[in-house]
Amino acid sequence: xxxxxxxxxxALMPGxxxxxxxxxxCVAVLQPLARRHGLGLDFEMLRAxxxxxxxxxxxxxxxxxxxxxxxxxxxxGAMGWPGIRYPDGTEIAPQLDLRFRLGLYAGVRPIRALPxxxxxxxxxxxxxxxxxxxxxxxxxxxxxxxxxxVIEDREARDTMxxxxxxxxxxxHFAFDLxxxxxxxxxxxxxxxxxxxxxxxxxxxxxxKVFHEVAAHHPDVTAAHHYIDAMALDxxxxxxxxxxxxxxxxxxxxxxDLGAGLIGGMGFAPSADIGDGHAVFQPSHGTAPDIAGKGxxxxxxxxxxxxxxxxxxxxxxAGEAWCEAAAELEAAVDAAFAxxxxxxDIGGRAGTAEVARVVAGNIGARL
Amino acid sequence: xxxxxxxxxxALMPGxxxxxxxxxxCVAVLQPLARRHGLGLDFEMLRAxxxxxxxxxxxxxxxxxxxxxxxxxxxxGAMGWPGIRYPDGTEIAPQLDLRFRLGLYAGVRPIRALPxxxxxxxxxxxxxxxxxxxxxxxxxxxxxxxxxxVIEDREARDTMxxxxxxxxxxxHFAFDLxxxxxxxxxxxxxxxxxxxxxxxxxxxxxxKVFHEVAAHHPDVTAAHHYIDAMALDxxxxxxxxxxxxxxxxxxxxxxDLGAGLIGGMGFAPSADIGDGHAVFQPSHGTAPDIAGKGxxxxxxxxxxxxxxxxxxxxxxAGEAWCEAAAELEAAVDAAFAxxxxxxDIGGRAGTAEVARVVAGNIGARL
Ligand SMILES: CC(C)[C@H](C(=O)O)[C@@H](O)C(=O)O
Ligand SMILES: CC(C)[C@H](C(=O)O)[C@@H](O)C(=O)O
Numbered sequence: 217x218x219x220x221x222x223x224x225x226x227a228l229m230p231g232x233x234x235x236x237x238x239x240x241x242c243v244a245v246l247q248p249l250a251r252r253h254g255l256g257l258d259f260e261m262l263r264a265x266x267x268x269x270x271x272x273x274x275x276x277x278x279x280x281x282x283x284x285x286x287x288x289x290x291x292x293g294a295m296g297w298p299g300i301r302y303p304d305g306t307e308i309a310p311q312l313d314l315r316f317r318l319g320l321y322a323g324v325r326p327i328r329a330l331p332x333x334x335x336x337x338x339x340x341x342x343x344x345x346x347x348x349x350x351x352x353x354x355x356x357x358x359x360x361x362x363x364x365x366v367i368e369d370r371e372a373r374d375t376m377x378x379x380x381x382x383x384x385x386x387x388h389f390a391f392d393l394x395x396x397x398x399x400x401x402x403x404x405x406x407x408x409x410x411x412x413x414x415x416x417x418x419x420x421x422x423x424k425v426f427h428e429v430a431a432h433h434p435d436v437t438a439a440h441h442y443i444d445a446m447a448l449d450x451x452x453x454x455x456x457x458x459x460x461x462x463x464x465x466x467x468x469x470x471x472d473l474g475a476g477l478i479g480g481m482g483f484a485p486s487a488d489i490g491d492g493h494a495v496f497q498p499s500h501g502t503a504p505d506i507a508g509k510g511x512x513x514x515x516x517x518x519x520x521x522x523x524x525x526x527x528x529x530x531x532x533a534g535e536a537w538c539e540a541a542a543e544l545e546a547a548v549d550a551a552f553a554x555x556x557x558x559x560d561i562g563g564r565a566g567t568a569e570v571a572r573v574v575a576g577n578i579g580a581r582l
Numbered sequence: 583x584x585x586x587x588x589x590x591x592x593a594l595m596p597g598x599x600x601x602x603x604x605x606x607x608c609v610a611v612l613q614p615l616a617r618r619h620g621l622g623l624d625f626e627m628l629r630a631x632x633x634x635x636x637x638x639x640x641x642x643x644x645x646x647x648x649x650x651x652x653x654x655x656x657x658x659g660a661m662g663w664p665g666i667r668y669p670d671g672t673e674i675a676p677q678l679d680l681r682f683r684l685g686l687y688a689g690v691r692p693i694r695a696l697p698x699x700x701x702x703x704x705x706x707x708x709x710x711x712x713x714x715x716x717x718x719x720x721x722x723x724x725x726x727x728x729x730x731x732v733i734e735d736r737e738a739r740d741t742m743x744x745x746x747x748x749x750x751x752x753x754h755f756a757f758d759l760x761x762x763x764x765x766x767x768x769x770x771x772x773x774x775x776x777x778x779x780x781x782x783x784x785x786x787x788x789x790k791v792f793h794e795v796a797a798h799h800p801d802v803t804a805a806h807h808y809i810d811a812m813a814l815d816x817x818x819x820x821x822x823x824x825x826x827x828x829x830x831x832x833x834x835x836x837x838d839l840g841a842g843l844i845g846g847m848g849f850a851p852s853a854d855i856g857d858g859h860a861v862f863q864p865s866h867g868t869a870p871d872i873a874g875k876g877x878x879x880x881x882x883x884x885x886x887x888x889x890x891x892x893x894x895x896x897x898x899a900g901e902a903w904c905e906a907a908a909e910l911e912a913a914v915d916a917a918f919a920x921x922x923x924x925x926d927i928g929g930r931a932g933t934a935e936v937a938r939v940v941a942g943n944i945g946a947r948l
Binding site for chain 1: 670724
């Protein structure tokens with residue numbers, strides 16, 4: 217993608233539970249936003265997830281996967297449902313299949329305190345939390361998915377795999393991201409690998425490869441930190457960190473922990489990025505307890521969509537996409553700064569209300 | 583151990599850095615405490631750790647290990663030092679060898695907000711945090727310690743092992759602990775297994791075995807929670823949890839995170855318990871940055887010693903040991919409730935000063 221493009225083909229996978237609700241709210245905001253920037257979003261609705269599995273026997277059939285792969289980007293709500301499982305008892309999670317099959321190694325999970333949204337920590341510096349957990353999303357412990365074994369009902373084994381190739385790509389991605397955040401957001405240009413190199417061969421290897429890559433990015437500071445110490449620092453001084461690449465399982469843990477710091481999963485967007493493909497989705501699940509009530513917080517979904525627009529722009533589709541992304545993020549921030557409060561933070565604004573206020577901030581009436 | 587005993591043989595392993603300082607302070611408090619309860623503590627000083635490795639070529643020689651194993655309990659300061667490493671680059675950590683070689687499967691890591699000690703979370707309920715992370719300490723991902731492999735500088739593998747035998751023992755331990763905490767501390771009798779059973783074979787197996795064991799403990803509530811959701815709930819509603827058994831690596835992460843909530847590692851005691859052997863040590867490390875200055879907070883060490891006394895009592899040495907444990911814990915609580923503040927929470931009370939105040943609360947002058 218070298219020439220700028222004004223229209224994009226987006227595979228839309230609302231999924232299950234509140235996934236469908238936040239997707240609808242998000243599309244309602246994206247349409248006028250795109251128009252305003254002279255851009256076109258051509259959405260193709262695709263069915264996948266737990267309900268699809270129950271109804272068709274397939275969580276994401278091959279035709280659907282093929283359509284998703286052919287799109288310029290994939291925008292996903294949430295997938296999974298309690299009680300609907302694969303025969304081996306594991307969760308229906310086609311989002312994991314997308315990560316593995318499309319090689320989406322870079323799980324970008326921003327943790328940012330939004331103006332006006334209450335944070336969990338007492339220290340006033342917590343209002344300045346602005347980090348990205350960069351979760352490797354195709355290997356690590358998750359390489360064992362579907363491959364673990366139980367021997368004679370006596371012992372189970374799952375093997376964590378860390379490769380040089382993926383660690384190199386993830387590390388370059390981390391340094392590039394930190395550089396961009398320094399330029400665009402005034403962050404300090406710090407990449408901190410989170411590992412457990414003091415005990416495990418795989419993590420010692422990961423750290424070695426990371427520092428080899430760091431040598432190619434002398435303008436960005438490279439550091440490393442043990443996962444246990446990092447878990448502690450997430451609640452002691454999270455404002456001191458910037459970009460945190462880490463292994464898949466560690467990243468899953470740290471990103472949910474981080475979401476807890478800034479108001480909960482309703483405020484945690486994510487992107488899973490590979491070479492040429494990417495999925496954008498809120499970090500939250502399908503929330504069966506509140507599904508269908510119109511009260512789900514669509515903020516994480518809106519911020520994920522902003523990440524999508526930005527990614528399209530940085531890949532060469534043109535600066536207008538990045539501008540639209542920045543405007544969407546600013547519109548979300550402004551909504552909360554002005555007092556918008558969703559039920560998950562003790563307020564009353566439902567899914568449609570958030571969409572309406574955010575759309576209003578970009579000059580559109582829903 | 584069926585008859586009550588008034589004297590115990592304690593292997594004392596101060597280790598490195600602040601380990602030696604907090605151990606000294608702890609022994610100073612334990613001596614008068616034991617006398618007051620008509621008990622005897624016979625300490626045998628043993629050398630192990632990073633400095634021992636540097637000076638002798640062995641982090642813990644066989645004679646030392648044998649002496650430790652022969653003792654009634656092992657009281658350990660902290661071990662390890664930056665720059666002193668095994669040839670493969672991993673940390674000098676004989677405490678891990680003790681866990682593995684003595685089969686200390688139950689890593690008991692209480693996370694309790696002490697009266698007067700500032701907590702990290704803004705919610706006032708955080709003052710009521712009182713949970714135990716029960717970290718399995720002999721297998722899980724740590725089964726790969728020293729066994730992981732790097733293939734042609736291209737890919738590294740570490741295998742997580744979860745056995746039925748250890749999961750059963752850990753689960754029984756968890757239910758017994760919750761029952762005792764309900765009786766002695768008025769806690770609610772809740773055991774929550776923390777796993778990732780939705781993705782991994784090993785964790786699905788662990789959950790299955792856990793619920794089999796739960797059926798033998800109908801008086802205690804059994805639940806399970808995903809590690810990512812648990813990391814979130816550690817910062818959203820940690821006061822709702824009681825006993826949390828989990829895999830080794832997950833337990834390492836959650837216990838440090840928990841320590842961050844209640845004032846830091848200086849307030850996090852631990853015990854590694856097996857069938858017949860046990861090691862008691864603060865969860866913190868050797869803190870090279872403050873070692874030798876007399877400012878290390880010995881609270882975690884004192885609370886670990888209280889756990890040791892209690893364990894000796896519950897194993898049949900007699901109620902007097904449990905009473906001494908309860909008095910030590912109460913003396914620590916009273917010290918902070920009365921305004922004692924260590925440097926790690928913004929105060930000035932050094933190691934010896936804490937020991938002096940706590941000893942004063944049990945009627946002794948240091
Ligand atoms: C649904 C689950 C398998 C998934 C994961 O662990 O990757 C989710 O927790 C996430 O973080 O995207
Ligand atoms: C020193 C280190 C290897 C050790 C561990 O990870 O077990 C420590 O973090 C702990 O929690 O006791």
